[in-house]
Every structure is written in C-alpha cells, then in structure tokens.
Amino acid sequence: MTAPDSLPPVAQRFLRYVQIDTQSDPRSPTTPSTEKQKDLGRLLVDELQAIGLPDAAMDDFGYVYATLPSPLPPEEAARLPVVALLAHMDTSPDESGAGVKPVIHRRYDGGVIALPGNPDVRLDPARQPALLDHVGEDLITSDGTTLLGSDDKAGVAILVQLAADLLHDDTPRPTVRLCFTVDEEIGRGVDRLDLDRLGADVGYTLDGSGIDSLSVETFNAARAVLTVRGVMVHPGYARDVMVNAVRILAEFIAALPPTEAPETTDGRAGYLHPHHLAAGDPSEASVEVILRDFSEDGLARRKDLLHRLADALRLKYPKAQIDLTIEDQYKNMRAYIEAADPRVITFAHGAAQSMGIRLTEQLVRGGTDGARLSEMGLPTPNVFNGGYDYHSTFEWNTVQNLERSLAFTKALLHYWGRHGA
Ligand SMILES: [Zn+2]
Numbered sequence: 001m002t003a004p005d006s007l008p009p010v011a012q013r014f015l016r017y018v019q020i021d022t023q024s025d026p027r028s029p030t031t032p033s034t035e036k037q038k039d040l041g042r043l044l045v046d047e048l049q050a051i052g053l054p055d056a057a058m059d060d061f062g063y064v065y066a067t068l069p070s071p072l073p074p075e076e077a078a079r080l081p082v083v084a085l086l087a088h089m090d091t092s093p094d095e096s097g098a099g100v101k102p103v104i105h106r107r108y109d110g111g112v113i114a115l116p117g118n119p120d121v122r123l124d125p126a127r128q129p130a131l132l133d134h135v136g137e138d139l140i141t142s143d144g145t146t147l148l149g150s151d152d153k154a155g156v157a158i159l160v161q162l163a164a165d166l167l168h169d170d171t172p173r174p175t176v177r178l179c180f181t182v183d184e185e186i187g188r189g190v191d192r193l194d195l196d197r198l199g200a201d202v203g204y205t206l207d208g209s210g211i212d213s214l215s216v217e218t219f220n221a222a223r224a225v226l227t228v229r230g231v232m233v234h235p236g237y238a239r240d241v242m243v244n245a246v247r248i249l250a251e252f253i254a255a256l257p258p259t260e261a262p263e264t265t266d267g268r269a270g271y272l273h274p275h276h277l278a279a280g281d282p283s284e285a286s287v288e289v290i291l292r293d294f295s296e297d298g299l300a301r302r303k304d305l306l307h308r309l310a311d312a313l314r315l316k317y318p319k320a321q322i323d324l325t326i327e328d329q330y331k332n333m334r335a336y337i338e339a340a341d342p343r344v345i346t347f348a349h350g351a352a353q354s355m356g357i358r359l360t361e362q363l364v365r366g367g368t369d370g371a372r373l374s375e376m377g378l379p380t381p382n383v384f385n386g387g388y389d390y391h392s393t394f395e396w397n398t399v400q401n402l403e404r405s406l407a408f409t410k411a412l413l414h415y416w417g418r419h420g421a
Contacts, residue, residue, distance in 0.1 A: 007104075007138075009164070010406050011399045014140070014157035015102050017043075018149040023097040024090035024183045031192045032062035032090070032182035040089045044160060044180055051164045053178075061192040062089075064180040068163050071170040072417075079421040080174035081341070083413065084200030084378065085162070087155030087207060088184035088369065092391040095147040102148065104399070105139040115144025121393045128396075130210065130388050137398040148395040150387030155206030156180060158385060158406045166410065172417035181369065185391075189369040195376060202344045203380035205370045206409065208362065209390060211401050214348050215362045215382035216337060218371040219270065219292040220299040221329040224306050225278065226252055228313075229321040232283035243319045245285040249277075253287060255309050260302075262292075268363060270298050272306070294332055294363060330367075336374035337381065343420070344379045351415035355408060383409065 007015070020040045025033045032038065041058040048056035048066045056066035070077035091097040105113055110132060113123040121144035125131040131139075142148040159178055166173070177200045181189045184207070208215050230245035253274050258264060262271050270293030278286045289306065293299040303326050310324040337344055345361075352359040364371070370380035386401025 007399060008403055010157055010161040010402045011140070013161055014150075014154060014397075014402055017153040017157055018100045018102050021098045021100070022090050022149075023093060024186045026093060026186040031188065033186060033188070034090075037090050037182045038062045040156070041180065041182075044089075044156070047160055048163060048178070051160070052167050053163060059194070059197075062182040063193060064089075064178075065197060066163070066178045068166060068176040068178060070173060070175040072172055076172075076421075077175055080416060081201035081420055082177055082199060083174045083416060084177045084179055084198055084203035084380070085159050085409065086179045086181060086203060086205045086369065086380070087159050087385075088152045088181045088189055089156060090182055090185050091147060091149045091153070092151065092185045094391040095393060096145070097147055097149055100146045100149055101143040103141050103143055105141065108135055108137055108139045108398075110135040113139070113141070115141055115393070117143030117145040118393070119144070123394060123396060128389055128394065131396075134398050134401070137400040139396055139398050141396045142393060144393050147390075147392060148387070148397065150385065150395055150397040151209070151390040152184065152207045152385065154385035154387050154397055154402060154405070158206055158402060158409060161406055162409055165406075166413070171414050173413040174416050174420060176413065184369050187367065190372045190376070193373075195378060198378070200378060202341050203370070203373055203378045204344070204348075204409075204412070205368065205380055205382045206385050206405065207368070207370075208382045208384040209387055211384050211386055211404055212352065212357050212359055213362045213384040214345070214359045215364045215368065215370070216334050216345050217294060217361065218330075218333045218364045218366070218368060219294060220296055220332045222291040222299060222303060222326055223329050224289045224291060224303070224324060224326040225286055226289070226306070226310060227279075227284065227286035227323045228252075229284050230282050231319055242282065243317060244282040245320065246280055246282055248313055248317055248320055248322070249280070249285040249287055252309055252313060256289070266365070268294050270294060270302065272302055291326070292365075296331075330371065330375055333368070333371040333374040333381075337379040340374070340377060340379040344381055347415050347419060348381060348383070348412060350419070351412040352408065354415060355411050357408070383412070
C-alpha cells in the first residue's frame with residue numbers, strides 16, 4: 001500500500017519501514033545475521049542525512065549511528081548528559097517478515113477484524129483485550145500473512161521522526177545519539193554495539209509494548225549445572241554395585257518444585273527451569289538449570305534449594321559423585337541503573353507527568369538490549385512504542401499510539417533539558 005498523505009509523518013514512515021524485510025536468523029554466525037537488515041540501515045542513513053544529520057552512518061555490522069545536536073550553546077549542552085535513543089531494525093524469526101502489506105483500519109469499532117490476506121487471522125478483543133483500550137483509533141495490522149514488524153520498526157520510525165521534528169526546535173534538550181541496532185530478536189543486539197562510538201551517558205530503547213509503560217526490571221539470573229558420576233558395570237553383574245547416574249539425575253529434576261517453573265508462574269514470581277540435559281548415561285549425567293528471580297533474596301533462596309537437594313542425594317547415594325556448580329549470569333537491570341544514574345527512571349516519570357500521563361513500570365521476564373547495556377554501564381530503560389502481540393500475524397499498533405510514544409520521547413528529552421544539568 002502507499003501511505004495516505006492524511007496520516008501523520010511518523011505513521012507514514014512506519015508504513016514504509018515495515019515493508020522492508022529485515023528478519024534476523026539465529027542460525028547465521030555473521031553480524032548482521034542477515035544482509036537484508038542493511039537495506040533498512042542504508043535507507044535510514046539516507047533519510048537522516050536528508051533531515052540534516054550529516055554524521056549519520058552505518059558500520060560494517062549494520063549498526064546505524066547519528067547525532068541530533070543540542071540546540072543549547074556548547075558550554076550549556078556540556079552540562080547535560082548525552083542521551084542515547086535506540087531501536088532495533090530486525091524482526092523476529094518466529095513469523096515471516098517478507099512482503100509485509102500493512103493495512104489501516106480507520107476508527108476501530110471494538111469488533112473482530114478478519115485480516116484480508118488470511119481470513120483465519122482475526123483480531124479479536126476476546127483474545128486480545130488491549131484492543132478495547134484503542135477503540136476509535138486507527139489500527140495498523142499486516143494483511144494476516146506476515147508479522148507487522150511494529151517490533152521494533154515503530155521505535156525506528158519514532159526516532160527518525162523525532163530527529164526531523166527536533167532538529168530545528170530550540171527547546172532546551174541534551175545532545176542525542178541515535179542508534180539503530182541489528183539482531184536484537186536473536187539475542188545479539190548489543191554484541192557488536194560500539195559503546196565508545198555511541199558516546200552516551202544514559203540511554204533508552206524504544207522497544208516496549210503497549211502504551212505508557214517503562215521497563216526497568218529484569219530477572220536476577222544464575223545458571224546451575226548438576227553433574228552426577230555413577231558407577232558403571234555390566235547390567236548382568238550390577239546388583240549392589242551399579243550406581244546409575246541417570247536415575248539420580250531424574251530424582252533431582254523431579255524434586256524441583258513444579259510450582260516454581262516458567263510454565264506455572266508469571267508477574268513477579270521467579271523460577272527454576274531445567275532446560276538442558278548435557279549428558280546422560282549411567283556413568284555420567286548432568287542437567288543445566290536456570291534460576292530467575294526479581295529479588296536478590298529470592299535468587300539466593302533458589303540457589304540454597306539446589307544445594308540442599310544435592311546434599312540430600314549425596315547422603316542417599318554415597319558412592320555417586322555429585323557436583324553442583326552455580327554461577328551468576330546477570331542482575332536485575334534496576335540494580336545497574338540505580339548504581340549508574342537513577343534519573344533515567346525518575347525523569348521518565350517526570351516527563352510523563354508533564355504530559356498528564358502516568359507510566360506503569362513493567363517487569364520483563366526475559367532479557368532486553370537495555371538490560372545488557374545497563375550492565376555494560378549505560379543505564380537504559382525500555383520505553384513503550386505502542387505495539388501489541390509481537391512476533392505474530394496478530395501484531396498491531398495504532399497511528400495514535402505511534403504519536404503518543406513520539407510525544408513522550410520528546411517530553412523526555414525536554415525534561416532532561418530542564419533538569420539534567
Ligand atoms: Zn523488540
């Protein structure tokens with residue numbers, strides 16, 4: 001489809017970007033994992049330069065960097081932190097991103113919508129209740145044969161539009177470093193990100209679902225490996241001699257509380273998740289278990305439980321050798337943010353208040369690029385981009401949500417401009 005001129009510019013950009021296939025590929029060892037991500041990267045460089053950001057450039061890995069200078073005199077701008085704004089260009093391997101045909105459903109009436117390319121794909125408020133919060137808005141979906149790609153081309157469109165809108169606006173704000181990343185959907189979004197080149201003090205990703213949300217918390221994470229070494233003899237002569245590592249390992253796994261599993265928890269509840277059998281025969285068997293909890297105490301309690309289970313098995317099977325190792329993986333991003341610059345959270349709330357909205361803090365039950373950046377020293381919460389039902393043919397956003405996220409991001413920069421020195 002061509003973008004109707006009656007749509008606001010951020011929506012027109014969004015409709016153009018989603019039609020470029022940028023699906024990433026977890027099986028590829030290269031960065032970017034798919035060359036086609038650079039198709040969007042090259043377009044963004046051209047558009048950012050046309051807007052008036054002459055340093056916009058893409059590196060060999062496909063990352064696009066550009067500077068939106070502060071309107072303040074240099075000595076005043078130097079008193080403010082440099083703010084990075086990031087969005088990822090790739091789309092999820094879970095659903096096709098080739099030949100996306102966006103469809104606009106004007107003034108959504110709250111009913112069920114069958115998508116034109118595949119009438120079996122129906123947006124239904126009974127299954128997707130958030131739709132009812134957006135009645136009367138202009139819904140954007142795919143035609144039902146692909147994902148939409150709002151994750152995260154909404155963020156990309158919002159940031160490019162922000163640059164266009166603010167370049168000639170003299171309301172005080174910090175220098176902004178824009179960064180468009182690759183391979184977020186396959187967990188490698190910041191692997192090749194050049195933090196020195198980014199040159200920012202604080203950051204935000206625009207990759208959060210829904211509206212008026214800020215993600216500032218992720219799990220504390222640890223990884224345990226339990227290895228059992230048994231005593232192996234021929235089964236014909238095994239009585240009172242064989243110690244079967246597979247059976248002992250099975251007892252350990254069965255003792256993990258089923259009510260503390262990813263499949264039985266949500267919200268703030270953490271879990272223990274046996275997710276990989278690394279070895280398994282009677283002489284040696286081992287399992288990898290991941291531990292997740294939003295609180296440090298909760299994570300410590302889970303580690304403790306694994307140690308007690310291992311101790312009990314050692315008592316029961318003295319001839320087996322049972323080793324348990326637990327290593328920390330990462331902390332709740334809130335801990336890194338609070339150590340680096342907690343204003344990234346408080347200013348986001350302040351900016352929302354200045355617009356008369358209230359931000360809800362969301363818990364992320366998984367990793368985010370912002371969490372890894374926060375761990376690397378750049379405190380980076382995740383801001384809403386308006387989209388819902390990511391990674392599926394049911395994905396949607398609205399024209400009004402794109403505008404709302406854009407308005408919030410501007411308010412956020414202006415809040416830093418007023419209070420950040
Ligand atoms: Zn995303």
